[in-house]
Amino acid sequence: MPNGLRSAHRGWELANVQRLAVIGAGAKAAAICAKAACIRDETRLPIEVTVFERHRPGANWTGDHGYSDGAQRLCTPAERDIGFPYDPASYGDAVSRAMYSRYSWLAYKASSGSYGDWVDRGRPRPGHNEFANYLDACIRASGYPIVQGEVVGLTPTGSKWSIGVNEPSARRVHGEFDGVVATGPGPAAPKFDVAPGAVVYDSVDFWNRLEDARTACLGQPDEPVVIVGSGGTAAATASWLVRADVPNEIIILGGQPALFARTDSFFENRAFRDPDIWATLSEAHRLAFSDRLTRGAVWANVVDDLSRSDRVFYRPGTVSAARVADSGGTYVEYATSATPTAVSQEAVIVVDASGFDLAWFADLLPPALCRQVRDDIGAMRSGMDASTALPLAGAPKLHAPMLSQLISPSFASLIALGDMSDAILLPYIEALMA
Ligand SMILES: Cc1cc2nc3c(=O)[nH]c(=O)nc-3n(C[C@H](O)[C@H](O)[C@H](O)COP(=O)(O)OP(=O)(O)OC[C@H]3O[C@@H](n4cnc5c(N)ncnc54)[C@H](O)[C@@H]3O)c2cc1C
Known part of the structure; x- marks a missing residue:
């Protein structure tokens, strides 16, 4: 028409x-x-x-x-x-x-x-x-x-x-x-429990409190920053911390095995836009494509920037809670897909970038x-x-x-x-x- x-x-x-x-x-x-x-x-x-x-x-x-x-x-x-x-x-x-x-x-x-x-x-x-x-x-x-x-x-x-x-x-x-x-x-959608007193920023208010976050990092340079999530928001948070020159190790904890890169490839781009290709896919196949290439992917230029920093690491794991240690510091509990027993990771700050x-x-x-x-x-x-x-x-x-x-x-x-x-x-x- x-x-x-x-x-x-x-x-x-x-x-x-x-x-x-x-x-x-x-x-x-x-x-x-x-x-x-x-x-x-x-x-x-x-x-x-x-x-x-x-x-x-x-x-x-x-x-x-x-x-x-x-x-x-x-x-x-x-x-x-x-x-x-x-x-x-x-x-x-x-x-x-x-x-x-x-x-x-x-x-x-x-x-x-x-x-x-x-x-x-x-x-x-x-x-x-x-x-x-x-x-x-x-x-x-x-x-x-x-x-x-x-x-x-x-x-x-x-x-x-x-x-x-x-x-x-x-x-x-x-x-x-x-x-x-x-x-x-x-708004940010919390995906794990946060105990009162744990220093956790969500992926909206982190950006409103950048100076607080930076000051906290500089005050405890030996404690890592933990970012929860494996998509673009987690990567953007890590990218900001690298550019802000915080000396802390930056651990990205996400449910996937790695930070997956989305490249500007013709075949991927075509699948994004061609309704004829889309019409041939089952619901499960469509969701898998979207999860892999949108929510679960970081653009390759951002991945390249992060790879150049020797302070950024990715660790697979699903976070269940952020808690306060007896010492007063914050730590997260997470499990891996191979070992469901919870592991603890201390953090100077935690940024929950797991989604909206x-x-x-x-x-x-x-x-x-x-x-x-x-x-x-x-x-x-x-x-x-x-x-x-x-x-x-x-x-x-x-x-x-x-x-x-x-x-x-x-x-x-x-x-x-x-x-x-x-x-x-x-x-x-x-x-x-x-
Ligand atoms: C920081 C960031 C970077 C992104 N970068 C990219 C990128 O590079 N490429 C890409 O393809 N995708 C990117 N995305 C993902 C996605 O493209 C965008 O989230 C989305 O497309 C933005 O378009 P939008 O119009 O839906 O929302 P927005 O452009 O975010 O606009 C939403 C507007 O709604 C207003 N609003 C919200 N609630 C109310 C209310 N109750 N009453 C009145 N107003 C309200 C807000 O103030 C805001 O202005 C990014 C997302 C984020 C958060």
């Missing part, structure tokens, strides 16, 4: 407006706003997007709100920007050209006068802070509104959603949305809907439709791209934000053209 978009929408003026809400002004919001704006501008289909953001656009990438120090670089190349892969088969040539000329990373660099410099410097991956500014610029350029405030409630009212928001001045309810997209990694609560938005829903999501995440994933809408009985469309590993391995990351936005917008475009 999409290539016929321009001719097929004759008479659209009579169609209802379709209104989509996006919770979080991050990478996914930027991709959805930009694509919807191009469709709106090129075809005049009346699609409206409202973005809700508790801090500022791109907040999680700035270093001011956890998740990052803002200075780290993206692991993925800049060209995997909010429109990648600019597939004209989705909504036609005009939309794809408009996306590229207005919202691509190259257009952003050219309009800020830094394109030549960026090429001269070997096209470096953007720093998180600069990426935040790019996302901000894209959302604003789309012309869609950003409501400043924290979303605290999602309520179905007939076939529409109402959204409760704590805005700076008051709590307000915004209504009549045909669909809602929940974005963002969510990707279903965080469930807590915004009324209790019965919240239970549908929380009680059976597996069923939510298996029953998700191609637009990443959850199979929620009695609710309008609620898209959860962060849980969409079975639909596509690339919708939860920055790998193909253009494909992700195409998939989410399709049911609304189809409704306008019906």
